[in-house]
Amino acid sequence: MGFFNVIKNEVKAAVGYQQNFTALLEAKDISRALNYMQDRSGFAEKSLAGVQGRKP
Numbered sequence: 306m307g308f309f310n311v312i313k314n315e316v317k318a319a320v321g322y323q324q325n326f327t328a329l330l331e332a333k334d335i336s337r338a339l340n341y342m343q344d345r346s347g348f349a350e351k352s353l354a355g356v357q358g359r360k361p
Contacts, residue, residue: 310332310334318337324337326338326341
């Protein structure tokens with residue numbers, strides 16, 4: 306079943322089929338799901354520093 310999922314996911318990607326993050330995880334397409342993730346820690350750190358009245 307794993308091989309079938311890989312082929313199915315690759316075909317969907319090739320034809321431009323859009324899937325949301327949850328659908329990608331359910332389809333076990335972890336590599337494409339990771340592309341949706343972003344590191345927002347720098348933004349959060351700056352925001353918290355502003356709230357606390359100090360510089361990061």
